[in-house]
Amino acid sequence: MAKQATRITVNGKPHARVVEARLTLADFLRHELGLTGTHLGCEHGVCGACTVLVDGRSARSCLMFAVQAGGCEVTTVEGLTPEHGLSVLQQAFMDNHGLQCGFCTPGMLITLTELLRDNPDPTEQDVREALTGNLCRCTGYAGVVKAALDAAQRLRNGSGA
Amino acid sequence: MKPASFDYHAPRQLKEAAELLASLPNAKILAGGQSLVPMMNFRYVIVDHLVDLGHVDDLRGLAVIDGRLRIGAMMRQRDLELSPEIARHCPLLAEALRHVGHRQTRNRGTIGGSLAHADPAAELPAICAAYDAVVHLASIRGIRAVPFREFSSGFMATTLAPDEMIAAIELPIWRPGHGHGFHEFARRQGDFALAGAAALLDVGTGNVVRRTALALFGVAEQPVRVDVAEAALTGKVIDSAAIQTAAAAAWLIEPISDIHAGGEYRRHLAQVLSARALVEAARRAGVDV
Numbered sequence: 304m305a306k307q308a309t310r311i312t313v314n315g316k317p318h319a320r321v322v323e324a325r326l327t328l329a330d331f332l333r334h335e336l337g338l339t340g341t342h343l344g345c346e347h348g349v350c351g352a353c354t355v356l357v358d359g360r361s362a363r364s365c366l367m368f369a370v371q372a373g374g375c376e377v378t379t380v381e382g383l384t385p386e387h388g389l390s391v392l393q394q395a396f397m398d399n400h401g402l403q404c405g406f407c408t409p410g411m412l413i414t415l416t417e418l419l420r421d422n423p424d425p426t427e428q429d430v431r432e433a434l435t436g437n438l439c440r441c442t443g444y445a446g447v448v449k450a451a452l453d454a455a456q457r458l459r460n461g462s463g464a
Numbered sequence: 465m466k467p468a469s470f471d472y473h474a475p476r477q478l479k480e481a482a483e484l485l486a487s488l489p490n491a492k493i494l495a496g497g498q499s500l501v502p503m504m505n506f507r508y509v510i511v512d513h514l515v516d517l518g519h520v521d522d523l524r525g526l527a528v529i530d531g532r533l534r535i536g537a538m539m540r541q542r543d544l545e546l547s548p549e550i551a552r553h554c555p556l557l558a559e560a561l562r563h564v565g566h567r568q569t570r571n572r573g574t575i576g577g578s579l580a581h582a583d584p585a586a587e588l589p590a591i592c593a594a595y596d597a598v599v600h601l602a603s604i605r606g607i608r609a610v611p612f613r614e615f616s617s618g619f620m621a622t623t624l625a626p627d628e629m630i631a632a633i634e635l636p637i638w639r640p641g642h643g644h645g646f647h648e649f650a651r652r653q654g655d656f657a658l659a660g661a662a663a664l665l666d667v668g669t670g671n672v673v674r675r676t677a678l679a680l681f682g683v684a685e686q687p688v689r690v691d692v693a694e695a696a697l698t699g700k701v702i703d704s705a706a707i708q709t710a711a712a713a714a715w716l717i718e719p720i721s722d723i724h725a726g727g728e729y730r731r732h733l734a735q736v737l738s739a740r741a742l743v744e745a746a747r748r749a750g751v752d753v
Contacts, residue, residue, distance in 0.1 A: 305469050324472035324514070346465040347502035351568060360542070360571040366501040367572065370472050371518060414568065435654040436566030
């Protein structure tokens with residue numbers, strides 16, 4: 304039983320695989336599905352780079368086994384991006400210098416997507432608290448916070464990018 | 465940084481889970497995985513069998529029964545944080561939950577998992593200590609109810625038998641109008657606290673304390689109640705001076721020292737945070753302090 308059959312819907316597309324029970328959801332996404340937008344920094348739940356949405360809730364994909372996500376809907380950073388162009392939040396990151404090397408960005412985008420969905424008018428404190436679970440070691444957080452608040456405003460105004 | 469191989473089991477019934485746990489060699493329970501999976505990734509923990517409780521419906525649910533709030537062990541911390549019942553009946557727990565890890569870990573982490581892991585700096589065991597919670601432990605022998613002070617047994621240690629799992633936690637509900645206070649000191653929001661204090665305070669006419677509970681975490685090998693402070697306040701008129709005197713009793717703890725903070729510093733924090741938690745609890749109970 305070290306191998307298990309599992310069915311996971313990722314970014315709207317169902318996938319059925321037989322995987323090792325010890326395979327993390329992060330490695331499933333990257334190695335089984337080739338969705339390398341989900342980054343792995345620390346692999347022990349500290350850095351937040353691997354954050355994805357599981358049934359609409361942010362979770363660290365390095366701290367979940369793929370078999371636990373059986374029957375779940377998973378959204379990765381690839382799933383946030385529309386067919387053409389960027390999401391409002393992604394565009395705001397670009398416009399506000401919200402990324403530099405970009406390693407932490409997928410996790411940041413997922414965390415903030417959840418925040419802005421649940422709280423369309425966050426304060427700077429709300430944004431900073433949400434981001435405590437995502438480490439950035441180059442850009443710093445000022446640009447990221449600015450981008451989140453900018454995206455919130457754009458979404459409230461209903462004005463795409 | 466990858467876990468060692470194991471066999472995975474996903475029972476649907478509590479009985480089935482108990483049977484697996486009793487019969488499988490070197491088996492461990494997987495609750496929310498937010499502490500266990502990092503340890504497995506580091507290979508601090510190597511198991512032959514993992515019993516995932518994520519599909520056991522019997523372990524979920526939240527109900528008020530005979531003046532107690534009963535919480536299923538597999539309730540996610542985030543669901544508890546957003547629960548109106550908890551905000552209404554056990555507001556101290558609601559407040560503490562906002563300090564547990566990060567939203568991403570609270571979305572997966574469970575209350576039972578946190579209690580079984582028993583990190584001395586964790587918030588939820590301290591809240592159970594403050595409320596004198598009762599922990600219900602399930603095994604093939606049935607369910608036994610254990611007071612939290614007998615459940616917690618030392619540094620990251622509990623009296624759970626190897627074939628037992630936490631099924632539910634019961635918190636006695638305090639009288640409406642009681643005050644609660646919660647303060648912790650961590651370098652960053654979401655980090656494990658260097659020290660923290662949780663207070664409950666029931667104040668009657670003439671600002672006389674009918675009942676109080678003060679629990680500290682992060683300062684000793686397990687959560688501790690400051691009995692001396694509670695005794696100093698109970699039956700007395702509460703005011704600012706009484707709180708400061710009571711909080712000073714936090715000095716009596718036997719603090720732990722580590723790379724994050726020395727024992728003397730933790731002792732200092734314990735006193736300061738106790739005072740803040742008690743002041744907050746008193747104000748919420750309607751006392752002007």
